Amino acid sequence: MNSKYLTIALACCLSLGSHKLVAQRMSTQNYVEQYSKWAVVEMKRTGVPASITLAQGILESSSGNSSLAVDANNHFGIKCHDWTGKKVYKDDDTKNECFRHYDSAYDSYVDHSNFLRGRQRYAALFELETTDYKGWAHGLRKAGYATDPNYPAKLIKYIEDYQLYRYDFHIDNDAVAANDDFEQNVSTSSKRKTDDFVINMGQSHPIKYNNGVAYIEVGENDTFESISKEFAMRAWEIYHYNDIASSDNIKKYRILYIKPKHNKAHPNHDTHSVKQGETMHYISQKYGIKLKRLFKYNHLTIGTEPKAGDILQLRKMQD
Numbered sequence: 408m409n410s411k412y413l414t415i416a417l418a419c420c421l422s423l424g425s426h427k428l429v430a431q432r433m434s435t436q437n438y439v440e441q442y443s444k445w446a447v448v449e450m451k452r453t454g455v456p457a458s459i460t461l462a463q464g465i466l467e468s469s470s471g472n473s474s475l476a477v478d479a480n481n482h483f484g485i486k487c488h489d490w491t492g493k494k495v496y497k498d499d500d501t502k503n504e505c506f507r508h509y510d511s512a513y514d515s516y517v518d519h520s521n522f523l524r525g526r527q528r529y530a531a532l533f534e535l536e537t538t539d540y541k542g543w544a545h546g547l548r549k550a551g552y553a554t555d556p557n558y559p560a561k562l563i564k565y566i567e568d569y570q571l572y573r574y575d576f577h578i579d580n581d582a583v584a585a586n587d588d589f590e591q592n593v594s595t596s597s598k599r600k601t602d603d604f605v606i607n608m609g610q611s612h613p614i615k616y617n618n619g620v621a622y623i624e625v626g627e628n629d630t631f632e633s634i635s636k637e638f639a640m641r642a643w644e645i646y647h648y649n650d651i652a653s654s655d656n657i658k659k660y661r662i663l664y665i666k667p668k669h670n671k672a673h674p675n676h677d678t679h680s681v682k683q684g685e686t687m688h689y690i691s692q693k694y695g696i697k698l699k700r701l702f703k704y705n706h707l708t709i710g711t712e713p714k715a716g717d718i719l720q721l722r723k724m725q726d
Contacts, residue, residue: 438470439569442482445516447574451614451621453520453639454666456537457574459544460519462565466558471512480509483519521639533644534667537619538575540566611637614665618673618695622664631657638665650688650698660692668697672721683715694721 433441439461446457446464467484468476475481479495485507487494493508509515523529528550535542544559544566552558566572612623612634623634631653635642646653648664657663672694679690687707691698702709704720713719 433471435465435470435565435569438465438468439571441471442512442516443571443574445513449516449520450537450575453524454533454537454621455520455523456540456543458540458566458571459547459562460516461569461571461574462540462544462562463519463547464516465565465569466561475506476512479506480512480515481506482512482515483522485515485519485522524639524644525641527641530644536669537666538572540572540575615662617662617693618669620664620668620695621666622662622695624662625657625660629657634663634665640665650691662692664692664695668695670697670700671723672696674722676721677723679719679721681713681715681717681719685715686712690719696721 442464443457443461446460449455449460450457464471464482467473468482471477471482475484475495475497479493481495484499486499487505487507490505490507493510495506495508496503497506498504499506507515507518509518523532529547529552532543532546532550535546541559541563544562547553547562548556548558555561612626614621614623616622623638625634631642631645634640635645642653645651645663645665646655648667649660651660668691676694679694681690687701688698690713691701699709701719701721702711704723705713705725707713
């Protein structure tokens with residue numbers, strides 16, 4: 408073949424190949440559509456906001472198009488650290504750095520949540536509301552997840568440009584059963600706005616929600632350690648989230664929260680009329696609010712117990 412025609416033919420092939428590669432690139436919108444469900448599942452399992460997970464995935468993986476995401480299914484740029492699984496080496500802050508290699512993108516999403524939940528330096532993030540994406544974005548940078556000073560602003564821009572905050576309020580109607588009463592677990596009409604619902608995601612404990620906070624019911628053979636392991640938590644998190652001591656007997660508790668309680672009760676509950684035998688701890692667990700806040704709202708010294716008939720404020724300071 409004439410060299411001139413060979414050159415033209417090769418150029419055409421390269422041109423077609425490059426168009427094919429461009430066409431195969433995933434758009435950010437497609438990335439969100441493909442991975443949003445996993446982000447929501449992980450939010451419900453571990454408490455990492457879905458908006459933050461998606462924004463980090465978009466940023467760290469270039470919407471799934473980075474070589475690390477394509478070659479190693481690593482969507483969050485998580486380095487090896489104490490990783491014992493497969494590894495891949497790529498240039499990053501320094502040359503030839505070690506990154507985790509996953510069998511699937513889903514494994515990357517799960518490990519991302521576990522990575523954040525399993526390290527003390529990120530513990531303060533789980534004190535924030537899952538809807539506080541700005542707090543999470545700045546907190547990740549402060550805790551050392553990224554060195555880029557503009558990292559929070561980039562995450563926030565993705566969240567707001569693509570309305571990723573919508574997923575922080577997501578409820579899967581096919582997997583959710585509404586419950587009106589925390590004590591009796593009585594089913595109510597799906598038309599009514601409630602603060603409780605139940606999600607069974609494959610763990611041995613169905614995850615239930617009270618005031619938007621995930622909790623589980625304690626089983627006969629449960630220990631703090633077994634629950635911690637099941638939900639990728641540290642034991643101290645269970646103690647902290649439930650305002651209990653590490654020396655406490657788990658049998659004392661019917662339910663345990665696996666995410667931090669909120670600062671306020673659900674809007675359906677402004678006050679509580681104390682019944683005989685109810686303690687401040689019991690009431691804080693009943694409404695899914697932090698015990699210290701309950702004392703503060705009612706101008707009570709920590710350790711003081713209410714009397715039957717007292718009316719306690721659940722959302723604001725008592726006048």
